[in-house]
Amino acid sequence: MPVGRTAATGPHVLRQMNVAAVLSALREAGTAGVSGLASSTGLSRPAVTRALAGLRDRGLVEFTAAGGTQQHGRPAQYARFRAEAGHIAGIDIGARKVLVMIADLAGQVLTTRRATVRAGAAGPEVFDTVRSALTDAAAEAGVRLSGLWAVSVGTPGIVDRSRGEVLLAPSIPGWAGLPVVPLLREWLHCPVSIDNDVNLAVLGERWQGVAADADSLVFVQWGRRIGTGIIINGMPYRGSSGAAGELGFIDLTTGLDSTPRSRPADGTGPFERLVGAAAIRGLALRAGAPAGSGEDDIAPLFEAAAAGDRAAAEVVELVAARFARGLSALLLLLDPGRVVIGGGVTRAGDTLLEPVRRHLALHTLTPVQVSASTLGERAVAIGAVRHALDVAEERMMTPPAG
Amino acid sequence: MPVGRTAATGPHVLRQMNVAAVLSALREAGTAGVSGLASSTGLSRPAVTRALAGLRDRGLVEFTAAGGTQQHGRPAQYARFRAEAGHIAGIDIGARKVLVMIADLAGQVLTTRRATVRAGAAGPEVFDTVRSALTDAAAEAGVRLSGLWAVSVGTPGIVDRSRGEVLLAPSIPGWAGLPVVPLLREWLHCPVSIDNDVNLAVLGERWQGVAADADSLVFVQWGRRIGTGIIINGMPYRGSSGAAGELGFIDLTTGLDSTPRSRPADGTGPFERLVGAAAIRGLALRAGAPAGSGEDDIAPLFEAAAAGDRAAAEVVELVAARFARGLSALLLLLDPGRVVIGGGVTRAGDTLLEPVRRHLALHTLTPVQVSASTLGERAVAIGAVRHALDVAEERMMTPPAG
Known part of the structure; x- marks a missing residue:
């Protein structure tokens, strides 16, 4: 009979838990006194003082009299978290x-x-762009590259996180198989991680977006491609092969008793070919509704629908009904409570989301809150920052060697 | 910026962690000496001895010389976990x-x-059956009802676990709204919990079934109704409203641009009406293939298919293709790696599962291992035992009051 093992522990673990508690409380407060930290952590004042001294030795805390009032003739000591330490x-x-x-x-x-x-750029050229953009960004921020504690990278495709490379990414030629993480680690000498972009976007949405701190959350990227990032019980869920959330591949179109046709060269899935941005533009063209000139430019369609164009409104209704049919499968299976929709298509806002919500209600059993992303194009990078911060937090908690 | 709080801790927590570690190691071993427990927990011998003394005071451990060899003229002391203590x-x-x-x-x-x-029995009659079956089972086991440490109940329907009652269960009239858990608690004076039956079945499969200890796992109940129980990262996943896993309600049949018809009185979902046991029997009848006399008796169909009956084999192929289409939506979204299929339909074994696996490969992106349940009709009750054991473990870990 399998029974969970509980690790035995000792006083050094306790001390480290105290340091973690003080650091966490101080990071939340920014600046705080010993009494305040004692009351917010439940630790004794001596324990707080000991933890703060250790954190000061690691450069993470400085003591200041700023904001303090005179007590017994000497300035009160305040601890400040040195966010600039890394x-x-x-x-x-x-x-x-x-x-x-x-x-x-x-x-x-x-x-x-x-x-x-550049359109059509291959993997190595994309990697060079990453190097120069990171170099420039660090210079602009006044940060040396050696001062980076952690770097997190989001990419399209299915990712092997342990090897630090992309397994499958049809949108960038020669990107799959490039050892992105090893190359960056060799250059930067700090922890580097890579993840599928929507898996990071959902972290960003939960951190700074409309679904801040939701316990479970699905982020749907709805552009030419359709994918989802999933958070369950506060943790990213990637599936056993790192391939969870592939909403773009569910098949609502092939006749039920027919064999699906072989996969197209562009790597798109049946649901993407049904309601992805390019498919929406195709529907608009066929209906004689306004459509943009780019292959997935659908802004004119939604503008026309919002302005009352009847053909455009009918296309939007059709798109909403079809999208809701696919999304409802996800809602019936995961019951996430919260869904945030991002990606190019959702620039349409409530013109599109209102009919999506209406159609979802026909197919689902329990309520769900569906919102448009407020982070827009920044969601993935913000999620990557959040992930890198998690990694840096491990270093903050780790006592110096020796 | 939200930062996770870490609870501060003290020596009493440490002592309890040590007790938990010793108890866990001893339960795994059944009987063990102090040295063995010290080495398997990493604790000192005095810490192990202290923990064992506390557990003996709680009736969970007894000391025995059995199996011990003579050391320095006195029998070696062995500790035995008293599984019969509750x-x-x-x-x-x-x-x-x-x-x-x-x-x-x-x-x-x-x-x-x-x-x-009895067919058609209403909620109160079902509850009376539960009372008498539990009374009889306890008598047969020689256990007084007051000696029960925890009771866990599985039921069809959507369950409100906090209120301890069923919200929606079309298969038992008058069952929804009956305060099952409060009534049992009042009678038994011990912790009682209730959960949807497939949520318990998946616990049973992971504990004693073919997918023992799988980190993530989906159990699919495939009978007249179709539902799934989900384990993610070792924990049951029930969704934000307790309604996750409703595979039976995904809709592959209504024309894509049509509105689904209103829900039928029997509470079944579109996928259940497509490939549930009753639907399979309907397909067999229409194809002139063998079918049983009961409304969801499909054993004759699968027996005929296995024996080479062509009409039966064609129906089985159709059923496998349709079921795979729906299940693939779940696999694309959850990428669970392991799926165990139980319920009446899977008595057909590989006659059905082999074509299901073949059709799944056409619709999915990553490999999945699909097995038939080996626990059969016992899966839910075994999962309920596992859940009750988890609750009882909390009591084992809790020091006596005072």
Whole structure:
């Protein structure tokens, strides 16, 4: 009979838990006195003082009289978290752009830098763009690259996180198989991690977006491609092969008793071909409704629908009904309570989301709150910053060697 | 910026962690010496001895010389986990039967008792059957009802676990709204919990079934109704409203641009009406293939298919293709790695599962291992025993008051 093992523990673990509690309380407060920290952590004043001294030795805390009042003739001592003691970077890599954010240890973003990637650029060229964008962003933030404590990278495709490379990414030629994380680690000498972009976007939405601190949450990226990032019980859920959330591949279109056709070269899935941005533009063209000139430019369709164009409104209704049919499968299976929809299509806002909500109600059993992303194009990079911060937090908690 | 709080801790927490570690190691071993426990827990011998003394005071450990060799002229002391110090019950409630298992604190099942429920019986009558089946099972096991440490109940329907009652259960009239848990608690004076039956079945499969200790796992109940129980990262996942896993309600049949028809009175969902047991029998009848006389008796169909009947084989192929289409939505979204299929339909074994696996490969992106349940009808009750054991473990870890 399997029974969970509980690790035995000792006083050094206790001391470290105390340091973690003090650091956590101080990071939340920014600046705090010993009494305040004692009451917010439940620790004794001597224990708080000991923890603060250790954190000062690691450069994470400084003592200040600022904001203090006179007590017994000497200035009250306040501890301040030194968010500037280290920095982190979050990077969003796409087929056409690289977005880099540099933040301090409080997660405050100091610089955001966007670099364009040439259409059709292959993996090595994209990697060079990442290098130069990160170098420039760090310089702009006044941060040396050696001062980075952690870097987190988001990329399209299915990712092997342990090997630190992409297994499958049809949108960037020669990107799959490039040892992105090993190359960055060799250059930067700090922990570097890589994840699928929507898995980071959902972290960003939960950290700074409309669904802040939701316990469970699904982020749906709705553009030309359709994918989802899932948080369950506060933790990212990636599935047993790192391939969870592939909403774009569910098949609502092939006749029920027919064999699906072989996969197309562009790597898209049946649901993407049904209601992805390019498919929406195709529906608009066929219906004689306004459509943009780019292959997935659908802004004119939604503008026309919002302005009362009847053909456009009918296309939007159809798109909402079809999208709701697919999303309802996800809601019936995961019952997440909260869904945030991002990606190009959702620039349409309530013109699209209102009919989506209406159709969802026909297919689901329990209520769900569906919102448009407020982070927009920044969601992935913000999620990468959040992830890098988690990694940096481990270093903050680790006592210096020796 | 939200930062996770870490609870401060003290020596009493440490002592309790040590007790938990010793108890866990001893339960795994059954009987063990102080040295063995010290090496398996990493604790000092005095710490182990202290923990064992506390556990003996709580009746959970007894010292024995049995199996010991003479050392320095006196018998070696061995500690034995007293699995008989308390008992637990797991109960599976269905529209037509109640299954009760009584187990000891090691999870060893002492008695299994099955009581038939009259067709059409209403909630109060079902509850009376539960009372008498539990009373009889306890008597047979030689356990007084006051010796039960925890009782866990599985039921069809959507469950409000905090209120301890069923919100929606079309298969048992008058069952929804009956305060099952409060009534049992009042009678038994021990912790009682209730959960949806498939949520318990997946616990049973992970504990004693083919997917023992799988980190993530989906159990699919495939009978007249179709539902799934989900384990993610070792924990049951129920969704934000307790309604996760409703595979039976995904809609692959209504025309994509049509509105689904209103819900039928029997509470079934579109996927259940497509490939549930009753639907399979309907397909067999229409194809002129063998079918049983009961409304969801499909054993003759699968027997005929296995024996080479062509019409039957074609129906099985169709059923497998349709079921795979729906299940693939779940696999694309959850990427669970392991799926166990139980319920009446899977008595067909590989006659059905082999074509299901073949069709799944056409719709999914990553490999998945699909197995038939080996626990069969006992899965829910075994899962209920596992859950009750988890509750009893909390009591084992809790020091006596005062």
